[in-house]
Amino acid sequence: xxxxxxxxxxxxxxxxxxxxQDDILIVDYIxxxxxxxxxxxxxxxxxxxTKSLCYFQSYAFCSLWFEHFCxxxxxxxxxxxxxxxxxxxxxxxxxxxxxxxxxxxxxxxAGAPVSQYSDIIYDPNICLISIEKALKSYWQNxxxxxxxxxxxxxxxxxxxxxxxxxHIGPNGRETYQCDLSSYYDFxxxxxxxxxxxxxxxxxxxRALEEQGALQTIWHLGGEATRRHLKKALDCKQEWMAAxxxxxxxxxxxxxxKFLLELSQIPSEQSGFYIIETKxxxxxxxxxxxxxxxxxxYAFLIATNQEMHALGAGSVAMLDNIRMIYERGSMxxxxxxxxxxxxxxxxxxxxxxxxxxxxxxxxxxxxxAGFFSKLKPALKALFYRIPDPIRHKIIALMQ
Numbered sequence: 001x002x003x004x005x006x007x008x009x010x011x012x013x014x015x016x017x018x019x020x021q022d023d024i025l026i027v028d029y030i031x032x033x034x035x036x037x038x039x040x041x042x043x044x045x046x047x048x049x050t051k052s053l054c055y056f057q058s059y060a061f062c063s064l065w066f067e068h069f070c071x072x073x074x075x076x077x078x079x080x081x082x083x084x085x086x087x088x089x090x091x092x093x094x095x096x097x098x099x100x101x102x103x104x105x106x107x108x109x110a111g112a113p114v115s116q117y118s119d120i121i122y123d124p125n126i127c128l129i130s131i132e133k134a135l136k137s138y139w140q141n142x143x144x145x146x147x148x149x150x151x152x153x154x155x156x157x158x159x160x161x162x163x164x165x166x167h168i169g170p171n172g173r174e175t176y177q178c179d180l181s182s183y184y185d186f187x188x189x190x191x192x193x194x195x196x197x198x199x200x201x202x203x204x205x206r207a208l209e210e211q212g213a214l215q216t217i218w219h220l221g222g223e224a225t226r227r228h229l230k231k232a233l234d235c236k237q238e239w240m241a242a243x244x245x246x247x248x249x250x251x252x253x254x255x256x257k258f259l260l261e262l263s264q265i266p267s268e269q270s271g272f273y274i275i276e277t278k279x280x281x282x283x284x285x286x287x288x289x290x291x292x293x294x295x296x297y298a299f300l301i302a303t304n305q306e307m308h309a310l311g312a313g314s315v316a317m318l319d320n321i322r323m324i325y326e327r328g329s330m331x332x333x334x335x336x337x338x339x340x341x342x343x344x345x346x347x348x349x350x351x352x353x354x355x356x357x358x359x360x361x362x363x364x365x366x367x368a369g370f371f372s373k374l375k376p377a378l379k380a381l382f383y384r385i386p387d388p389i390r391h392k393i394i395a396l397m398q
Contacts, residue, residue: 025091025126025134030080031098033066039082042090046121052157053332055292056115060270061262062095065111068258075099079107083134085126092122092131094158102367104145113248114255116297116336117151117353120158128161136165145364146357151337154352166356169372174339177332178347180296186325190318197345201318204311212279216319219274221266228274229263232286236302259288267291277316285316294331296324298346317346 030036043059055061070076076097083092095110109118122131139147149166152159153175183189190198208214219225237250249255262272275287284307290297301313324330335343337353357372359365 025086025130026084027134027138028082028084030082031078033070033078036063036066036078036080039080039090039093043093043121046090046093046123049123049125050121051124052119052121053117053153053293053295053334054119054121055271055290055295055297056111056117057093057095057119057121058271058292060265061115062110064262064265065114065258066095068254068261069110070097074254075101076110078110080110081135081138083122083131085123089123091126092120094120094135098144102371104364104367105143106146106148106364106368107139107142107144108148109150112150113252114258115151116299117153117156118149118158119153119156120161122157128157132161132164135161139358140360142360145361146359146368148368149356149358152354152356154354159354162356166358169355169357169369171372171375172352172354173337175337175351175353176335176339176343176347177349177351178335179331179349180321180324180333181331186322189321189325193345200311201314201345205315205318207310208279208284208312208315212282214315214319215278216316216323217276217278218267218323219263219276220268221270222264225263225267225274226260228276228286229260229288231283232274232288232300232302233259235286235304236300239302239305239308242305275316275320277312277319284310284312287316287320289320291330294329295334296330296332297334297336299336314345321346 030039040059040063047054047058066078070078076099079096079098081094081096082090083094085091096107097110098105098107100106109115111118120131122128147166149158149162151173152162178189180189183192193201205214219228233250233256239245240247240250259272262270263274265272267273271290271292273287273289273291275289276283277285277287284303286300286302287298288300288302290299298317301317303312303316307313321333324333333347335347339350355372357368359368
């Protein structure tokens with residue numbers, strides 16, 4: 001297992017500063033969902049320039065998220081921060097929302113609870129010290145109590161920008177990933193898995209193949225893809241209920257509606273794929289994944305309880321990685337937080353994922369700080385409750 005030092009990765013070796021005076025930046029923002037369309041071209045153009053791993057800040061993801069979560073019945077209001085260079089071009093972009101919680105006015109990243117990471121989309125030709133100063137000055141002058149930026153990878157540019165001006169809060173997590181490009185082909189990748197892991201996967205694959213030939217089908221958008229995603233989400237919820245698990249994403253009806261609509265957009269535009277694994281006419285597993293800029297985000301695997309016991313999810317994952325090598329388009333496999341032990345089978349590079357908070361008022365410091373510590377304590381307490389009681393609580397919540 002290796003731990004990635006954010007200051008040793010190529011992602012950080014940018015134009016940290018030539019001369020900040022050369023980059024005169026102006027900060028503005030958009031607070032109207034309808035106005036987002038007006039910056040579509042500039043947003044997508046910036047995505048192509050940036051070196052950030054920013055699928056969850058991409059136009060395809062965020063524009064649809066704002067439509068679902070910034071409606072009249074929601075507490076969120078768009079606050080997309082735009083940083084312009086001296087020529088009036090958008091040099092950096094940070095999709096955020098303003099909201100109210102616990103009696104505080106807060107600014108947080110857009111995308112929750114579906115988004116897995118926060119990052120900034122930026123033009124690498126712009127001095128990053130100038131971007132940092134512009135953001136810091138803008139945030140300090142906002143009339144909000146707290147600025148909450150969660151799930152920031154330690155190897156991201158946003159982490160570098162925030163480290164000098166923000167407090168790293170509690171509840172930080174970790175994620176495993178694997179550099180697929182470091183292996184010549186799938187066989188070389190598979191050979192580098194643990195001996196016990198390879199043996200276990202082969203055993204599971206043989207057991208499933210005794211029931212019939214395995215098929216893998218990629219669904220690339222449209223109404224049929226939406227139907228398959230609905231089945232996958234229902235299957236995942238049944239599995240979570242059976243094992244006494246809870247998830248903020250599955251408790252939020254807007255999240256599921258958002259994902260269902262995202263799945264209908266052609267995958268080459270949305271970056272969202274549904275991968276179905278079948279034996280004969282029976283579906284044994286679904287994978288819902290994001291693919292963006294050579295980065296493969298393993299978002300969700302869904303199987304029923306019987307197939308879960310047979311290891312259908314692991315076999316499906318293995319087959320999907322094989323297909324990724326055949327397509328030759330993905331460089332990195334990201335297992336996404338949290339860094340559970342079973343994920344070490346697929347990747348062993350460990351990356352910290354931090355939460356940052358900036359306090360503009362004393363009220364924000366004390367109240368936001370209190371709740372950021374309370375949440376993990378309540379979660380830990382919940383999972384200490386005996387299973388039968390926990391299952392009843394989950395049933396009442398649904």
